[in-house]
Amino acid sequence: MSFLKKWKEKFTSKEKQEEVSGKYKEGLSKTRKSFSEKINDLVARYRKVDEEFFEDLEEILISADVGVSTVMELIEELEMEVKRRNIKDTSEVKQVISEKLVEIYQGDDDGDENISLNIQADELTVILFVGVNGVGKTTTIGKLAHQLKSEGKEVLLTAGDTFRAGAIEQLNEWGKRVGVDVIKHSEGSDPAAVIYDGIRAAKSRNVDVLLCDTAGRLQNKVNLMNELAKVKRVIEREIPNAPHEVLLVLDATTGQNALSQAKTFAQATDVSGIVLTKLDGTAKGGIVLAIRNELGIPVKLVGLGEKVTDLEPFDAHAFVYGLFADILEEE
Amino acid sequence: MAFEGLADRLQSTIQKIKGKGKVTEQDVKEMTREVRLALLEADVNFKVVKDFVKKIKERAVGQEVMESLTPGQQVIKVVKEELTALMGGDESKIAVADRPPTVIMMVGLQGAGKTTTSGKLANLLRKKYNRKPLLVAADVYRPAAIDQLETLGKQLNMPVYSEGTEANPVDIANKAVKYAKQEHLDYVLIDTAGRLHVDNDLMDELIQIKNNVNPDEIFLVVDSMTGQDAVNVAESFNEQLDVTGVVLTKLDGDTRGGAALSIKAVTDKPIKFTGMGEKLDQLEVFHPERMASRILGMGDVLSLIEKAQENVDEKRAKELEEKMRSASFTFDDFLEQMDQVKNMGPLDELMDMIPGANKMKGLKNVDFDEKQIAHVEAIIQSMTAKERQDPSLMNASRKKRIAKGSGRSVSEVNRLLKQFDEMKKMMKQMTNMQQGKKGKKNKKMKGFNFPFM
Numbered sequence: 024m025s026f027l028k029k030w031k032e033k034f035t036s037k038e039k040q041e042e043v044s045g046k047y048k049e050g051l052s053k054t055r056k057s058f059s060e061k062i063n064d065l066v067a068r069y070r071k072v073d074e075e076f077f078e079d080l081e082e083i084l085i086s087a088d089v090g091v092s093t094v095m096e097l098i099e100e101l102e103m104e105v106k107r108r109n110i111k112d113t114s115e116v117k118q119v120i121s122e123k124l125v126e127i128y129q130g131d132d133d134g135d136e137n138i139s140l141n142i143q144a145d146e147l148t149v150i151l152f153v154g155v156n157g158v159g160k161t162t163t164i165g166k167l168a169h170q171l172k173s174e175g176k177e178v179l180l181t182a183g184d185t186f187r188a189g190a191i192e193q194l195n196e197w198g199k200r201v202g203v204d205v206i207k208h209s210e211g212s213d214p215a216a217v218i219y220d221g222i223r224a225a226k227s228r229n230v231d232v233l234l235c236d237t238a239g240r241l242q243n244k245v246n247l248m249n250e251l252a253k254v255k256r257v258i259e260r261e262i263p264n265a266p267h268e269v270l271l272v273l274d275a276t277t278g279q280n281a282l283s284q285a286k287t288f289a290q291a292t293d294v295s296g297i298v299l300t301k302l303d304g305t306a307k308g309g310i311v312l313a314i315r316n317e318l319g320i321p322v323k324l325v326g327l328g329e330k331v332t333d334l335e336p337f338d339a340h341a342f343v344y345g346l347f348a349d350i351l352e353e354e
Numbered sequence: 355m356a357f358e359g360l361a362d363r364l365q366s367t368i369q370k371i372k373g374k375g376k377v378t379e380q381d382v383k384e385m386t387r388e389v390r391l392a393l394l395e396a397d398v399n400f401k402v403v404k405d406f407v408k409k410i411k412e413r414a415v416g417q418e419v420m421e422s423l424t425p426g427q428q429v430i431k432v433v434k435e436e437l438t439a440l441m442g443g444d445e446s447k448i449a450v451a452d453r454p455p456t457v458i459m460m461v462g463l464q465g466a467g468k469t470t471t472s473g474k475l476a477n478l479l480r481k482k483y484n485r486k487p488l489l490v491a492a493d494v495y496r497p498a499a500i501d502q503l504e505t506l507g508k509q510l511n512m513p514v515y516s517e518g519t520e521a522n523p524v525d526i527a528n529k530a531v532k533y534a535k536q537e538h539l540d541y542v543l544i545d546t547a548g549r550l551h552v553d554n555d556l557m558d559e560l561i562q563i564k565n566n567v568n569p570d571e572i573f574l575v576v577d578s579m580t581g582q583d584a585v586n587v588a589e590s591f592n593e594q595l596d597v598t599g600v601v602l603t604k605l606d607g608d609t610r611g612g613a614a615l616s617i618k619a620v621t622d623k624p625i626k627f628t629g630m631g632e633k634l635d636q637l638e639v640f641h642p643e644r645m646a647s648r649i650l651g652m653g654d655v656l657s658l659i660e661k662a663q664e665n666v667d668e669k670r671a672k673e674l675e676e677k678m679r680s681a682s683f684t685f686d687d688f689l690e691q692m693d694q695v696k697n698m699g700p701l702d703e704l705m706d707m708i709p710g711a712n713k714m715k716g717l718k719n720v721d722f723d724e725k726q727i728a729h730v731e732a733i734i735q736s737m738t739a740k741e742r743q744d745p746s747l748m749n750a751s752r753k754k755r756i757a758k759g760s761g762r763s764v765s766e767v768n769r770l771l772k773q774f775d776e777m778k779k780m781m782k783q784m785t786n787m788q789q790g791k792k793g794k795k796n797k798k799m800k801g802f803n804f805p806f807m
Contacts (some may be wrong), residue, residue: 082400082404085394085400085582086399086400086582087582088581088582088583091391091394091395155579155604155607156465156467156604156632157464157465157466157467157577157604158465159464159465161497165497186632187470187502187632188469188470188473188501188502188503188505188506188509189469189498189499189500189501189502189503189504189505190498190502192497192498192501192502193496193497193498193499193501193502194498195498196497196498197497200497210505241604241606241607241608242607242608243606243607243608244606274465274577274579276463276577276580276581276583276584276587277577277579277580277581278397278579278580278581278582278584278609278612278613279395279396279397279581279609279610280397280579280607280608280609280610281579281581283608283609301463301464301465301550303550304463304550304551304552304583304587305551305552305583305586305587306581306583310581329495
């Protein structure tokens with residue numbers, strides 16, 4: 024009990040965090056409700072902690088897209104923990120469940136991992152966006168451009184998606200909305216060349232942050248992944264230490280394939296962080312658990328809606344708090 | 355690949371059973387658990403899996419499996435049959451209205467691929483059914499969605515109806531249908547904005563469009579990579595709009611596509627088409643049996659065979675086979691054969707269709723670099739006609755010349771020659787085996803590599 028209390032205090036003591044977690048709570052209300060409702064349901068239904076109980080728990084976690092292997096590991100640990108503490112009552116198990124889930128979310132380092140974007144203080148920062156088709160790369164760039172600009176940063180966008188019909192226009196439209204310039208070539212041109220021009224322009228205009236869009240590509244297309252690796256090499260060549268961030272954009276509704284995406288994109292481009300989009304639907308976002316657990320790539324940003332302001336820095340505490348708010352509040 | 359197929363999953367259980375004379379109920383239970391895990395790993399919704407496994411269990415505990423000599427194979431067979439049955443028959447028909455135009459609405463979540471699919475579908479209607487479709491840009495929300503459709507229209511040389519972003523989508527749809535009548539266009543494809551199934555305002559907008567234009571088809575476009583949530587999305591769209599069919603997109607990726615099964619199970623609406631690539635002709639008819647194999651991780655042999663049939667000239671293939679038999683296979687034949695394989699599509703895609711290919715040693719982490727093939731081609735093309743017929747002519751100075759001509763190194767030329775030689779030997783062995791001589795059981799197969807790997 025004390026664990027959860029301490030943890031809860033950690034939040035409630037800081038007002039700003041309260042505000043953030045409020046937003047998460049709103050965005051995740053559907054997620055949280057169904058998820059913890061189910062856990063509560065489960066706890067109420069079974070009085071004894073037995074095999075069937077664990078099987079049901081397994082299902083709840085799987086239905087949140089947590090991923091089979093992560094769930095299996097978790098269940099195994101839970102079973103051991105239950106045995107160790109000699110827990111027979113299901114209401115006590117609830118606490119162990121949330122503890123274990125939190126552990127997976129935060130890892131061993133108490134969640135102090137640096138998940139803020141690596142923005143250079145007084146030189147050009149280059150951020151490369153990668154991901155499969157239709158996950159929301161361009162939209163995320165629009166939102167992030169808005170955010171950075173309102174922080175007083177000079178932002179430039181590069182339309183590296185020269186393949187999809189209308190992609191350049193889409194980024195251009197975002198540029199207009201947010202009020203930042205967009206470097207673009209015509210459709211069908213070499214993406215590496217566009218990015219190169221973007222870097223040149225960013226240097227000569229003394230821009231703070233350069234956001235590079237790329238075409239969506241499925242991770243099993245070797246040629247397209249090579250093209251992406253080339254884009255990254257061009258950036259590396261022009262600016263040492265760049266790109267400062269390679270953000271993999273993931274759709275929260277994606278199932279197990281998200282892991283394969285994260286693995287392959289990380290191989291090609293050294294992904295430094297993940298943007299989890301479309302978390303405002305009924306998708307549970309359990310994939311975050313699996314990705315952090317299996318790949319160790321931190322989630323840095325979360326898309327919680329369609330408004331330009333609906334991009335939040337990922338806050339593991341707030342995220343977990345959002346998921347388990349009503350379990351915690353009962354304590 | 356990150357996932358194990360059902361066959362692999364069942365392996366260990368089968369190993370245990372092998373020594374036993376009889377399969378017990380406990381064994382069946384273990385096997386059905388593996389089935390369950392395989393389906394869950396393929397993103398089939400857990401509720402759907404539950405019902406499904408129950409059915410399998412019933413059949414398995416019955417005599418069908420337990421008395422079979424190969425219980426593992428039998429389980430896989432039962433599972434595949436049930437899966438295929440659940441997914442329904444081939445239903446790729448598109449409605450035709452009694453009075454044209456036929457109206458089709460495309461709906462779905464953001465980023466599912468509605469606009470691209472609209473373009474592909476219009477292309478298919480014109481190409482296969484000889485229709486004159488009108489594309490309608492009713493996505494006024496996403497920046498440049500209209501531009502995207504207009505660009506597709508230009509690429510396809512097809513009319514696109516749009517009124518800019520200020521107009522109301524319901525009005526746009528209404529006017530588009532009128533416009534189609536005027537212009538004697540017989541299909542109207544309405545590309546709507548992506549929306550969340552829980553967004554009531556936007557869902558209302560779809561219902562209004564539906565009530566206004568009375569579509570003959572409403573296609574729900576779903577990303578094949580969707581996880582457990584596919585059920586909620588499909589259920590919700592279907593409840594509110596009564597969709598008539600489903601299009602599964604991005605199936606050219608490496609997703610298992612369990613969402614297909616979930617959607618079919620909760621909506622009972624046919625999956626009509628699948629998006630198989632980014633090009634506008636890559637919309638294919640949905641094949642339930644192939645999808646079943648894919649979900650189970652068993653490869654897609656049928657598609658492979660079909661591709662081969664489409665692209666390989668049968669007569670030439672026979673000739674080649676004859677040459678292989680008689681071991682008179684030359685570099686020229688090899689070049690030709692490579693051409694035929696290349697026609698079938700990217701190699702990595704082909705390999706994905708071969709069951710167990712990802713498990714084969716040496717094949718597992720091979721990046722199929724099309725460039726390698728180009729290198730091999732260049733080397734062969736740098737040989738003289740004589741050299742191609744008779745590689746034994748090769749000497750150091752010839753090799754040097756070939757290396758120079760092809761821009762590759764001498765060692766690469768050597769490697770190709772050696773591999774070609776080995777290949778010929780193996781062919782001879784294989785044909786011997788086919789002819790009934792009980793040869794040494796393909797010992798040579800091990801370590802054999804195609805020259806372009």
